[in-house]
Amino acid sequence: MQYIVNGSNGGLLNPPGMFVEGVGTNYGPFTTGVPIPIFGAHLKLVDYCIGTDEECGFGIANSTIEASEIQITVFPNPANDLLRLEFPPSNMGKTLMSISDMGGKIVAENIFQVQGSGFEEVNIWHLPKGTYILRLTNTETDFKTIFSKM
Structure with missing residues (x-):
């Protein structure tokens, strides 16, 4: 492609x-x-291969990969001024957070370091009432969830 x-x-x-x-x-x-x-x-162009199907990795699969469960807790939902994020111990480190409206427009972004207790608080007081998409990305996770602002 x-x-x-x-x-x-x-x-x-x-x-x-x-x-x-x-x-x-x-x-x-x-x-x-x-x-x-x-x-x-x-x-984003992920892979571009010129060759046979086998050379490009489009052969018959002979193994399976188990999907890892992402266990990030986001609460309360709906929220007023603060969202609390709880990360599992395996998900510590630098994390990019973005909040988008339902039309896909990013309305807030932040980078933070998850450490210690694995809890982070996100201030959402500035957002108007509505429904939003929260995305958290780090080396272990690309997590998305929907939350409501009251």
């Missing part, structure tokens, strides 16, 4: 960019179908 954003690889698509999916070989050019316009999406 390949995506094109105003001539560069990746980024926020505003103005809209095009997503192009197609095929190519080691011996021939990349050929595409019809470009698909994308509005307001953030794309």
